[in-house]
Amino acid sequence: MGLLAFLKTQFVVHLLIGFVFVVSGLIINSIQLCTLVLWPVNKQLYRRLNCRLAYSLWSQLVMLLEWWSCTECTLFTDQATVGHFGKEHVVIILNHNFEIDFLCGWTMCERFGVLGSSKVLAKRELLYVPLIGWTWYFLEIVFCKRKWEEDRDAVIKGLRRLADYPEYVWFLLYCEGTRFTEKKHRVSMEVAASKGLPVLKYHLLPRTKGFTTAVQCLRGTVAAVYDVTLNFRGNKNPSLLGILYGKKYEADMCVRRFPLEEIPLDEKEAAQWLHKLYQEKVTPGPFEDPALPHWSAGPPGSPQAS
Numbered sequence: 001m002g003l004l005a006f007l008k009t010q011f012v013v014h015l016l017i018g019f020v021f022v023v024s025g026l027i028i029n030s031i032q033l034c035t036l037v038l039w040p041v042n043k044q045l046y047r048r049l050n051c052r053l054a055y056s057l058w059s060q061l062v063m064l065l066e067w068w069s070c071t072e073c074t075l076f077t078d079q080a081t082v083g084h085f086g087k088e089h090v091v092i093i094l095n096h097n098f099e100i101d102f103l104c105g106w107t108m109c110e111r112f113g114v115l116g117s118s119k120v121l122a123k124r125e126l127l128y129v130p131l132i133g134w135t136w137y138f139l140e141i142v143f144c145k146r147k148w149e150e151d152r153d154a155v156i157k158g159l160r161r162l163a164d165y166p167e168y169v170w171f172l173l174y175c176e177g178t179r180f181t182e183k184k185h186r187v188s189m190e191v192a193a194s195k196g197l198p199v200l201k202y203h204l205l206p207r208t209k210g211f212t213t214a215v216q217c218l219r220g221t222v223a224a225v226y227d228v229t230l231n232f233r234g235n236k237n238p239s240l241l242g243i244l245y246g247k248k249y250e251a252d253m254c255v256r257r258f259p260l261e262e263i264p265l266d267e268k269e270a271a272q273w274l275h276k277l278y279q280e281k282v283t284p285g286p287f288e289d290p291a292l293p294h295w296s297a298g299p300p301g302s303p304q305a306s
Helices: 003-007 013-040 044-066 101-111 124-128 132-138 148-166 183-192 207-216 239-244 267-280
Strands: 072-076 089-094 119-123 142-144 168-175 224-232 250-261 294-297
Touching: 013 044, 013 132, 044 101, 044 132, 044 239, 072 101, 089 101, 089 207, 101 224, 101 250, 119 124, 124 132, 124 142, 142 148, 148 207, 168 207, 168 294, 207 267
Parallel strands: 072 250, 089 168, 089 224, 119 142, 119 168
Antiparallel strands: 072 294, 224 250
16 A cells, blocks of 8 residues: 555544635635625626635535546537537536535536536525535525425526626536435335336436426526436445545546527426436446547546547
């Protein structure tokens, strides 16, 4: 075992990493609090500053994934889609099967210059989580309670507020609502059967309200929807603890781009479109279609076509 590999297993090193993250996070949150005075004077300057402050915090987690654990994230898509990355506002639909799927998403955001301005539809409980939730508050993240009757007005207001955002936004949606487990999948498929919907082998039944509302509110701002499916090679189930211990994983991300004009305007038809998307979603396993060029996000250097 080399010296670096040994250090990655030591609790005192993990403690130091956590200490740096917490202290720097509190400093960043304090600076963000001070930037509130800019909101009534120059809202766009406030937003740009907070995007960069958020980047300073999120990039530490991306560093753990890419440089500390040397995890490789390989992106499979077509050349035309890659040409749009980091150059448009988008809604991203990502499967929620793994503990670190958000880190892989952030890695791709960092590679294409939108890490600081990335957004998510998050559970309201996360708002009160120090560092993460507080940073999201200053980034105008949309929070919800998962009760549509109570969430509707707040979600619509939050989404419409992003219409004039000065940085390109990648807005992440976990349409399944929760992380995949066998128990949740069994219950979800019982619901699907009761609604006459096809059984999904690798995904939970998508919740359509968040998606249809996001598409309706961001139409005219968002240019496309990215359907992203993430899987880890070797049937591994990665964890944050594994990343902290320097364990290397190999992730594959398959991306399909759908121009927003292809999403139906009608809410019911948009919901049906989402259900069909999940029925077509690629299954877990390495994406080895030779027709798809792929880009690796991992140290060192920028993504390069392989």
